[in-house]
Amino acid sequence: MRSWRNLAPLLSLLTLGAAQPQAALNLPEIDFVRVHKAARTIDLYTRGQLVHVIEHIQLGGAPSGPKHFEGDERTPEGLYEIDWSNPESSYYLSLHISYPNAADMAYAAAQGRSAGGMIMIHGQPNALPVGRIPGDWTDGCIAVSNEEMDALWESVPDGTPIELLP
Numbered sequence: 736m737r738s739w740r741n742l743a744p745l746l747s748l749l750t751l752g753a754a755q756p757q758a759a760l761n762l763p764e765i766d767f768v769r770v771h772k773a774a775r776t777i778d779l780y781t782r783g784q785l786v787h788v789i790e791h792i793q794l795g796g797a798p799s800g801p802k803h804f805e806g807d808e809r810t811p812e813g814l815y816e817i818d819w820s821n822p823e824s825s826y827y828l829s830l831h832i833s834y835p836n837a838a839d840m841a842y843a844a845a846q847g848r849s850a851g852g853m854i855m856i857h858g859q860p861n862a863l864p865v866g867r868i869p870g871d872w873t874d875g876c877i878a879v880s881n882e883e884m885d886a887l888w889e890s891v892p893d894g895t896p897i898e899l900l901p
Contacts, residue, residue: 759882759885759886760787760882760883760885760886761886762779762786762787762886762889762890763781763786763890764781764890764892765779765780765781765786765887765890765891765892765895766780766781766782766895766896767779767780767783767895767896767897767898768780768817768891768895768896768897768898769897769898769900770792770810770877770897770898770899770900771900772794772798772799772810772812772899772900772901773799773901775790775791775792775793775794776788776789776790776792777789777792777856777877777879779890779891787886789879789883789887792877792878792879793867793868793870793871793872793873793877793878793879794809794810794871794873794875794876794877794878795807795808795809795810795871795873795874795875795876796808796871796872796873796874797809798810798871799901800812800901801813801901802834802839802850802851802854802875803839803842803843803846803848803850804843804846804848804849804850804851805843805848805849805850805851805852806851806874807851807875808873808874808875809875810854810873810875810876810877810899811832811834811835811839811854811875811899812899812900812901813834813836813839813898813899814896814897814898814899815832815833815834815836815896815897815898815899816832816833816894816895816896816897817830817831817832817833817856817891817892817893817894817895817897818831818832818833818893818894819831819893820888820893821855824855824857824861825860825861826855826857826858826859826860826861826876826878827857827858827859827860827861827881827884828857828858828881828884828885828887828888829855829856829857829858829876830855830856830857830887830888830891831853831854831855832854832855832856832877832897832899834850834851834852834854835850835851835852851875854875854876855876855877856876856877856878856879856884856887857876857877857878857879857884858878858879858880858881858883858884858885859878859880859881867880
């Protein structure tokens, strides 16, 4: 994840989402997550039924194409799972995506590079009092609003499959 500190001068200008607080999302337990990178959405499913869509997700600084290497600022593409959660994240809560898998590691190793890791769905930086940092700013993670992160935290258990599409 890219350090947000270099964006500190913008923090005082951020008001996106601050003027109108979002209502708390009450979601059922989610058993499948699908991310559409190009559309900037997360689809949440329960028993095969779409129950909610999160829009305006934020990705890494080079969002097109799959993640191959550490530092490429891309979000992975493929089928993974949410395998653990972190309440002590540097960002408002976080859910870990099981990238890299064996194929990801083999591809990177064949190129003499690291596949990277620590790809998360998370909220905004903890030091950001309100709103959102604009644009794509992560190093390959998926950022959502803190209110959306609260809903994901409560409804997406460890072991939930996540499909990340271009």
